[in-house]
Amino acid sequence: MGTVTGPSLEAFLPELPEVEITRRHLEEAMVGRRLERVRVTHTRTARYNATTGEVESRLSGRRVDTVGRHGKFLVIGLDDGYTMVAHMGMSGRFSVAAKTDEEAPHTHFVAVLDDGAEVRFIDPRTFGFIAVFDEDELSDSALSRLGPDAWVDPPSVPILMRALNGRTAPIKALLLDQGPIAGLGNIYADEALHLAGIHPLTPGGGLDATEVAGLLLAIQKVLSEAIESGGTTLDDLAYLLPDGQAGDNLSRLGVYARTDEPCLKCGTPVERIVVRARSTHFCPRCQAL
DNA sequence: AACGATCCCTGTTGGC
DNA sequence: TGCCAACAGGGATCGT
Structure with a gap:
């Protein structure tokens, strides 16, 4: 991983690999720790059933038992049975900081831990959120509608075949949907389809067992490589992993982001189309319809 | 039910 | 050079 120095601006879009790396940092920093004080300073950061003040009071004084992840959601178990659920949206990142570290712009959440460290959530576009759910709220939340996690609980070929059966929507859209399989965002959906040689506009129900098996393998490969290399940091915004x-x-x-550049496998220029209002990149030769 | 369009938001970029 | 519209995207919501 490269350390960022000076004024260079870097970004990453938080998808499963980036959320998993974040989870590992937060697990190290938070498990067994008590949240002494919690501050939520942006109304959009507290979402669903709770105001900023309610999120603060539900978290303050609680001890963190577990830091988990399902798809792109962080799932943090508290000692009173409540669950803190966080989503980093498209611009959110967590930072584990010392009290004396300067607060970054767009810091909307700060938890002071009982060892003096601070967990901060920085989110310029406020697409991310932090919620605290009881059991009923949790089972009624978006979490309950997620498919199996693409990394720790990947669906088998028959399970994914069944989820895609009869679906006419493009496979790209279904990968982004989080229902058939959870964790892929725009970058890794494009990358997995490219590696598997599947055109993004292929109707989900039109994939045969061989193609679904290949897609699942490709998903494992792009996710594991991304996790091992520290996630994807783009160079247009200033978002970093929790350790900077x-x-x-x-x-x-x-x-992804290689429109008109040669496909690394065959040299054909990469094409860009729009699927469900998301930019979609593919090689027209390796991924013929 | 499934699908597609629209909206939220702001730092950055590209065109004039 | 300066301004402003366009762009980026995960998920919620709504209309068909």
Whole structure:
């Protein structure tokens, strides 16, 4: 992983690998710790059933038992049975900081731990959120509608076949949906489809067992490589991993953000189309319809 | 039910 | 050079 120095601006879009790396940092910092004081300073950061003040009071004084993840959601178990659920949206990042560290712009959440460290949530575009749910609220939340986690609980070929059966929507859209499989965002959906040689507009129900098996393998490969290399840090915004480092996965991308550049497998220029209002990159030769 | 369009938000970029 | 519209995207919501 590259350490960022000076004024260079780097970003990453938090998808499963980036959320998993964040989870590991937060687990190290938070498990067994008590949240002494919690501050939520942006109304959009507290979402669903709770105001900023309610999130603060539900978290303050609680001890963290577990830090888990399902898809792109962080799932933090508290000692009173409540669950803190966090989503980093598109611009959110967590930072584990010392009390004396200067607060970054757009810091909307600060938890002071009983060892003096602070867990901060920084989110310029406020697409992310932090919620605290009891059991009923949790079972009624978006978490309950997620498919199996693409990394720790990947669906088998028959399970994914069944989820895609009869679906006419493009496979790209279904990968982003989080229902058939949870954790892929725009970058890794494009990368997995490219690696599997599947055109993004292929109707989900039109994939045969061989193609679904290949897609699942491709998903495992792009996710594991991204996690190992520290996630994908793009160079247009200033978002970093919790320890201030940038991920190194950018150079591994085959199609994402490579419009008109040669496909690394065959040299054909990468094409960009829009699917469900999301930019979609693919090689027209390796991924023929 | 499934699908697609629209909205939220702001730092950055590209065109004039 | 300066201004402003366009762009980026995860998930919620709404209309068909």
